Amino acid sequence: xxxxxxxxxxxxxxxxxxxxxxxxxxxxxxxxxxxxxxxxxxxxxxxxxxxxxxxxxxxxxxxxxxxxxxxxxxxxxxxxxxxxxxxxxxxxxxxxxxxxxxxxxxxxxxxxxxxxxxxxxxxxxxxxxxxxxxxxxxxxxxxxxxxxxxxxxxxxxxxxxxxxxxxxxxxxxxxxxxxxxxxxxxxxxxxxxxxxxxxxxxxxxxxxxxxxxxxxxxxxxxxxxxxxxxxxxxxxxxxxxxxxxxxxxxxxxxxxxxxxxxxxxxxxxxxxxxxxxxxxxxxxxxxxxxxxxxxxxxxxxxxxxxxxxxxxxxxxxxxxxxxxxxxxxxxxxxxxxxxxxxxxxxxxxx
Numbered sequence: 001x002x003x004x005x006x007x008x009x010x011x012x013x014x015x016x017x018x019x020x021x022x023x024x025x026x027x028x029x030x031x032x033x034x035x036x037x038x039x040x041x042x043x044x045x046x047x048x049x050x051x052x053x054x055x056x057x058x059x060x061x062x063x064x065x066x067x068x069x070x071x072x073x074x075x076x077x078x079x080x081x082x083x084x085x086x087x088x089x090x091x092x093x094x095x096x097x098x099x100x101x102x103x104x105x106x107x108x109x110x111x112x113x114x115x116x117x118x119x120x121x122x123x124x125x126x127x128x129x130x131x132x133x134x135x136x137x138x139x140x141x142x143x144x145x146x147x148x149x150x151x152x153x154x155x156x157x158x159x160x161x162x163x164x165x166x167x168x169x170x171x172x173x174x175x176x177x178x179x180x181x182x183x184x185x186x187x188x189x190x191x192x193x194x195x196x197x198x199x200x201x202x203x204x205x206x207x208x209x210x211x212x213x214x215x216x217x218x219x220x221x222x223x224x225x226x227x228x229x230x231x232x233x234x235x236x237x238x239x240x241x242x243x244x245x246x247x248x249x250x251x252x253x254x255x256x257x258x259x260x261x262x263x264x265x266x267x268x269x270x271x272x273x274x275x276x277x278x279x280x281x282x283x284x285x286x287x288x289x290x291x292x293x294x295x296x297x298x299x300x301x302x303x304x305x306x307x308x309x310x311x312x313x314x315x316x317x318x319x320x321x322x323x324x325x326x327x328x329x330x331x332x333x334x335x336x337x338x339x340x341x342x343x344x345x346x347x348x349x350x
Contacts, residue, residue, distance in 0.1 A: 003333040010101040014324040015298035016264035019097035020064045034078045038087050038122040047342050049082040054343025060247045060261045065094050075120035084247045089123035089220050090172030092268010092320050096140045099128050100324040103137050146308050146315035147171040147276035150212050158205040171272030174223045176206035180230035187230045187242045199226035199244030200258045215311025227270045237293040243267040266292040266300040272318040275302050279316050
């Protein structure tokens, strides 16, 4: 049998959110920056994303990362994040997965009890401090790109839902944030279908009615992800969230396209965006812990370190602390006779 395009990957989950990290089989792609490399994947090599995330090798809740040589002299490695409908400038759970995979497989030397390293994401350099013990990465704390709120208490009109008050904030991608109680939701796993449906509708309306562009990097534009926020369910947490990741292209006239999945983790960039809105309202100060829980009850601990100007916005620099666990190692191959080299999606779960 002749196989081609063998890709080696480490599978992990970060507080419940699955992340696949490609560590072999993709040597590099053209681009002077990690952002340009991301754009090359999107325009010239999108078959890798499709093959790794579509069935039969992937599934809706999965994210995929490609580890690449860095372009910045301060970085130990670079990475590009792939989701089902977009490439991300930054992702918290994927950063935690990539750092854990690099250290626990020895691709980057581990120093106990603490290893400091720098990853280059398309959105910028991500400084990481990993707490290590017995060859295991116990906790990863990463310093995210600056987060900022662009809209607070903005009213949007959502078909079938009416007027909805939302915030919009950047935490590595642009989020629209609405209160779960507005829709009678308490953010539990059994509400997953309703959370996804409502989140996709709110996101589509916000993208149309509240256009946004990153003032320093115009490649990052538009609301691409939704977050429903509510009170915590467990002692010690400050809030609970449900972040909805799209798995298809939204069309108001075709309800079957309102597809997505819940982020199983508390979401690193979503937590960063939420902290930015709280800080803008004076409800979260600098150097205060913010414990965010997911629909599963898993937690990330966020903290705002300093204020920084981001164009016309008052930005804040967040850190996020979480953990990831390796679940497996795999070699993915392509048989030249395979009728689905880029995989497929079926409407029962996508």
